[in-house]
Amino acid sequence: MEQDQPLAPLTSLRLGGPARYLARCTSNGDLREALVWAAERGVSVHVLGGGSNTLFDDAGFDGLVLHVGLQGVDILRADEAALVTAGAGEDWDGLVAHCVADDLSGIECLSGIPGLVGATPIQNVGAYGQQVADSIVEVRALERSTLEEVTFSNVDCDFAYRTSRFKGADRDRYIITRVTYRLSRSRPEIRYPELTRRLQADGVDLQALAPGRVASGAVRDAVIAVRRSKSMVLDEGDANTRSAGSFFLNPTLSEVQLESLQERWADQGGEATDIPTFANVQGYKVAAAWLVERSGFARGTRRGSAGISQNHALALVNHGDSAADLLGLAAEIVTTVETTFGVTLEREPVYVPR
Ligand SMILES: Cc1cc2nc3c(=O)[nH]c(=O)nc-3n(C[C@H](O)[C@H](O)[C@H](O)COP(=O)(O)OP(=O)(O)OC[C@H]3O[C@@H](n4cnc5c(N)ncnc54)[C@H](O)[C@@H]3O)c2cc1C
Numbered sequence: 001m002e003q004d005q006p007l008a009p010l011t012s013l014r015l016g017g018p019a020r021y022l023a024r025c026t027s028n029g030d031l032r033e034a035l036v037w038a039a040e041r042g043v044s045v046h047v048l049g050g051g052s053n054t055l056f057d058d059a060g061f062d063g064l065v066l067h068v069g070l071q072g073v074d075i076l077r078a079d080e081a082a083l084v085t086a087g088a089g090e091d092w093d094g095l096v097a098h099c100v101a102d103d104l105s106g107i108e109c110l111s112g113i114p115g116l117v118g119a120t121p122i123q124n125v126g127a128y129g130q131q132v133a134d135s136i137v138e139v140r141a142l143e144r145s146t147l148e149e150v151t152f153s154n155v156d157c158d159f160a161y162r163t164s165r166f167k168g169a170d171r172d173r174y175i176i177t178r179v180t181y182r183l184s185r186s187r188p189e190i191r192y193p194e195l196t197r198r199l200q201a202d203g204v205d206l207q208a209l210a211p212g213r214v215a216s217g218a219v220r221d222a223v224i225a226v227r228r229s230k231s232m233v234l235d236e237g238d239a240n241t242r243s244a245g246s247f248f249l250n251p252t253l254s255e256v257q258l259e260s261l262q263e264r265w266a267d268q269g270g271e272a273t274d275i276p277t278f279a280n281v282q283g284y285k286v287a288a289a290w291l292v293e294r295s296g297f298a299r300g301t302r303r304g305s306a307g308i309s310q311n312h313a314l315a316l317v318n319h320g321d322s323a324a325d326l327l328g329l330a331a332e333i334v335t336t337v338e339t340t341f342g343v344t345l346e347r348e349p350v351y352v353p354r
Pocket residue numbers: 012046047048049050051052053054068088113114115116117118119120122123124125126127174175176177231232233234243244245246350
């Protein structure tokens with residue numbers, strides 16, 4: 001058990017004070033031992049993966065930060081399909097690269113997303129037309145209170161847009177230890193117009209490429225190029241890199257809420273068709289980036305040591321060492337978007353108070 005360990009270096013935002021205790025766990029046994037240790041002392045526990053969706057408080061965390069580092073990748077093949085099981089502590093993008101090189105498709109559009117495998121089911125990680133809910137077969141976890149191993153099927157996980165049971169009803173109840181994805185040697189299906197445009201610009205004709213490694217590799221390269229242009233990959237040479245990715249979720253509105261938004265926009269002289277809106281089963285998803293920018297927050301806006309990325313209106317960037325500044329900017333954006341459009345933005349990263 002390490003004591004008074006700085007948390008900032010363990011996160012992509014590079015923010016947060018020290019953890020009173022830190023345990024780096026590489027097995028179920030380690031996890032159980034750390035949980036028992038904390039329970040016996042009445043110490044609160046926070047589970048940490050790669051820290052790319054986490055904002056710790058400036059005062060740090062007055063408890064035990066339990067870093068999940070379980071390793072191992074196991075690939076079970078049957079004809080053109082494969083079941084890929086990875087330890088929660090495996091690097092996510094490393095797993096994607098490994099699968100693409102191994103002739104498998106199904107997660108290539110999720111290339112370049114930072115963090116570890118164990119966090120991918122938590123918010124049903126997604127990008128460029130894919131989400132892990134499309135490929136997850138099974139999630140294995142330890143229940144924190146009983147220390148029992150539990151297995152969840154895909155349906156059990158209650159996946160939806162950027163959420164799951166692990167972020168909702170069962171938040172903080174389980175520690176995910178292994179995840180199994182079903183992939184196949186197929187040609188990726190491109191569902192995202194920006195990615196189609198990028199492939200066209202690069203002269204890539206997916207239909208002409210062999211399924212598996214070649215086609216998925218071309219998609220992976222295109223995704224990483226698009227992400228890099230938006231500072232959406234971790235790159236210490238990029239001034240916008242200290243972020244948690246998108247700081248706000250795209251809000252889903254009811255028909256009535258959408259009409260109200262359209263009216264407010266019309267009052268400002270705009271047209272309903274200006275608002276990027278995507279109908280889905282829950283309602284109408286509206287681009288949060290559009291709401292933020294139209295509420296007066298330009299890319300590159302600065303408040304103290306916090307700012308909006310120059311390359312992505314939804315990414316808040318740390319330019320110094322103040323979580324308070326970042327939270328302040330986030331609060332200002334939420335209030336202004338609410339006043340301007342009557343829409344409440346929800347934070348995507350997890351804020352961990354002291
Ligand atoms: C540049 C950048 C780009 C990004 N792009 C995307 C994107 O395109 N799409 C997307 O969905 N996300 C994106 N993200 C957000 C983030 O990378 C993902 O949410 C990622 O899955 C978080 O993984 P992590 O291991 O870093 O999680 P952490 O930040 O360590 O943890 C996030 C949450 O999951 C919990 N958790 C982590 N591991 C476990 C576990 N094993 N068991 C139980 N709970 C656990 C934590 O307690 C916390 O609540 C981006 C982030 C950055 C910095």
